[in-house]
Amino acid sequence: MSTTEVPTREELVRRASELVPLLRRHANWADENRRLHEESVEALADAGIFRMRIPRRYGGFECDTRTLMDVATELGRADGSTSWVASVTWIPTWMACMFPDEVQDEVFATPDVRLCGTLSPSAMAAPVDGGVIVNGKWGFISGAQHSHWQEIIAILAGPDSEPYPIMALVPMSDLLIVDDWNTSGLRGTGSVSTVAKDLFVPTERILALPSVLQGEAASSTNAGSPIYRAPLLPVASASSVGTVLGLGRHAQEVFFERLPDRKITYTAYESQREAPLTHLQAADAVTKLDQAEFHAHRLAAQVDGKGVDASPWKLEERARARADLGSVVRLTREAVDIFASASGGSSVYRAVPMQRIAHDVHAVNLHALMNPNTNAELYGRVLCGLEPNTLYI
Structure with missing residues (x-):
């Protein structure tokens, strides 16, 4: 774990503004290839865009939402798809901060880690010893090709309780990516589908979705930070x-x-x-x-x-x-x-x-x-x- 000097809102907006020429240069490429150009992703990482919602103890910035808005506005002036992927990354990154600290230790061990995700419960989970087995498919997963983890939603159906939605974190290497993103707009976001087949998810990487929707975190360390409550x-x-x-x-x-x-x-x-x-x-x-x-x-x-x-x-x-x-x-x-x-x-x-x-x-x-x-x-x-x-x- 580490801490880093946190740039000001003005500094982050300036960095985003400086990316505009490069992102515009790759905008048509992204539109034609239905995903972001790798140089654009690397530039976002170098500018610290993916660290804006990561806790400071992991080298992140813990930015407030006004900073997110101003940075995304600059990115959107360059290319809507690039800004969309950055914005969508911030949301599951925030959601990962709801998990227990030991889970965050694992997720945020990767420098400039990128997360994708969804709020759609289009999968089923069955309880097993130590966790659940998940089967299902999620659509519209923006930036999946560039991500390390995905936040998934599934309906947990067990023999002794009513079904209810859960949220879990899984490595992208555990999921199958289906390249079905061929659309009229936001083409460069690469919002493909992902599939889980008999995927085991350990208990510590599972939260009840209603609790997250209410802002109830399982992280003791993040409880004192304004952006996580x-x-x-x-x-x-x-x-x-x-x-x-x-x-x-x-x-x-x-x-x-x-x-x-x-x-x-x-x-x-x-x-x-x-x-x-x-x-x-x-x-x-x-x-x-x-x-x-x-x-x-x-x-x-x-x-x-x-x-x-x-x-x-x-x-x-x-x-x-x-x-x-x-x-x-x-x-x-x-x-x-x-x-x-x-x-x-x-x-x-x-x-x-x-x-x-x-x-x-x-x-x-x-x-x-x-x-x-x-x-x-x-x-x-x-x-x-x-x-x-x-x-x-």
């Missing part, structure tokens, strides 16, 4: 919004870079920026991105603030965290749609990043935990005095 879903929500903001700001950047030299074909406008329609579109899109940033900042401030003062989470606050995430996703999609529709026919060429940004944003909107309609319905349900109809809150 929050419910899982607000943490996951706040960890994800930066990628979306970055995609929106990249669309804004691409649009205004091309604007002065673009004519509006079959009109008298020699420059698109002279058209009143463009003025309305630009103002509308940028305002939506500003609104998205408000919801992202409020979400991060709430997660970080409650971590510091250790105040309990009210049900409405937890639902609003999901709603803030949904608002960021919806508003950014609306802004990107405006920029994309105003970018003309030439923007469909792969050399113009706008088409990839639009595809990526639409893919994010389809994610089960980020979908704006699902999150808004959940918030409205709680506001109306009803109990949530999901564990994932």
